[in-house]
Amino acid sequence: MDWLSIINAGINGTVLGLLLALPALAVTLVFGIARFPNVATGDYMTLGAYVAVAAQTFGGLSLAASGLFASLTVGVVSLFFYFWVFRALAKRPLVSRLIASIGVAFAVRSTITFFAGHHQYNIEAPLVRAWNFNGIRILPTDAYIAVTAIVALTLVFMLMRFTPMGRRMRAVADNPELASASGINARRVMVLLWAIVGIFCGLGGFLLGVKAVVIPELGFELLLTIFAAVILGGIGTPIGAVVGILVFGISQEIGSLYVGPAYKIVMAFLVLLCVLLLRPQGIFGRIQAAR
């Protein structure tokens, strides 16, 4: 296999990984703070893509504006489901929140298909030729997607690391009882969490819609990949989620060069298996004592 194909596959995997890092981060944050695997993540992404299509079709918004609008709308929807569903189940066992999130996923997707039907839509974006550096091809769309994802990820990491609100989030994630005993308002942390989750899923769905096509199964189909990547990186660690999905994306694309496209997903899970054999807690995960 020549090195050009490997580099091109690597670039492709990186772009895919950066894009999916947005929902992966949302999954890991919910798992770390609200403590359940949020199955609705995929369908929040789908919603983002459809909102962007609607904003372009009915509102005549530009590409960037429709992306912003989609992110914010999904943020609001995410808050709505927090207040309506997940807040009431906060003290219940993990399974009840997990099942509820499956319900939310179905509700979101069925609402979309009720209004938009099952056929495909497209987010209008200009089709431009790739930049060609001696055979290394970079698609401009991919470059914009990667930059947008990096900016969004950086913002959230700065928020988590350098602001008082971020410190509170980490405190709640670490130990909710201790956090509330030391006067941290857990409600406010939750509102911020679900807003970030919605915005990130909306943005991820929008970028995905620009790259691929907008269909009702858009986000849901990626859920397995995202969950696997989160486990790979170490559940509940934000940086782990990003690294995990990048490893996953790159190994999937480069692997497909060697074993054929039919086995690319198998390759990605093989990498997952190998990493977990060496580090069962994930790349960045900490071993926690069970309470």
Added chain:
Amino acid sequence: MSQTINTGRRQFTLASAAAGVASVLPFWARAQAGTPKGEPIKIGVLTSMTGTGGVYGPGMLQAMRLAVDEVNAAGGASGRALQLFNEDDQTRPDAAVLAARKLVDISKVDVIAGVWSSSVALAILPITNGAGIMMLNTSGSPDLKTEDKLDLVWQYQAANDVFGKAFAQIARQRGFKNPAVMAFNNSTFVGQANYFRKAWEEGGGKVAAYVIYEPNQTTYRTELGRVLASKPDVIALSSYTPDATIILKEWYQNGQPCKFIMPGWSANENLIKALGTEATEGIIAVSNVAATDHPTFKHFDTAFRKLTGREPDVFAAECYDMIISYALAVEAAGPNADLKTINTKMRTVTNAPGTKVTGFSQGRDLLRKGEKIDYDGASSTLEFGAAGDAVPDFGVFEILGGKLVAKEVISGTI
């Protein structure tokens, strides 16, 4: 995992079923009044009113109503009126199985017609075979030919092995030298890709690259890169519209010149809308086309336009032929024939040799005189092969300036 209950769709199904029953009632009532005697023949119609096939389903149902109307007005088949029972399969095998069970167990139909999707046809095959009834479909999976052990399946649309051969022939006719193949991983498209490769290699020459890709991916750049690295001058792309959209988007951005041959049910208006005129320019789309020069088609076309105000597509023409050919087989089998005898008469009334007929009453009169007939349909000449498959002609289209432009027609007998 889309097991959701969609009220809108349910209501729509109910409404269309009700409409179906209502439209049949007058003929049935007429049957009671006197003209056709004997017990009515129950035809189960399992069309896709919603889902991917929803674009074609309503027209297919209308065409069957039209044909039923004609047969009943002529006094029925073997003096028995035809009665339609309509169900929506939602273009989904799970929904189709429930609907087929209802048609077979509750409505006790004598035949199931109008099946569009291959996955639906394969899913309900055990039900129709179990009940010993015929299934008339417009599906294209080559597996239907081998799975049809009882010879009860009748295919009015070309199977994808023939499509693959047609792709190869078109590629050769247009002077392409180095074709590559890319196909979605399911039985229909892999069948199409395999037969393309086989036909191309039999005609001399090699396939530059052969890539089967996994469904539901966000990007196909690496797969496409593999194909493009072999520098093909044409790619036979066996895809559905969504994945074709992603692949063509990435191909166009990549910038390497190449042509595409695609099945017509994927290279459609939706694809052009999604990609724009520049990226779709010159794509070759291949579809089955109705037999527009047959008198049967001209008659059907006029009647269909009068009924619906729309132009009939090839699937509607195939459905019209289903009812007429079935009615002729019933006529040939006689008034008290069982389902098995009717089934054996399908080839008798449609295949050569015989006096060519173009409509039900003409065929019936000749049958009563004891003559051998050969029904030439609105969709094709209806020459059923050993596996019960008829092959309509192929229309070759090119996308030029954002429009599908009809080019040559290739005979179905390739």
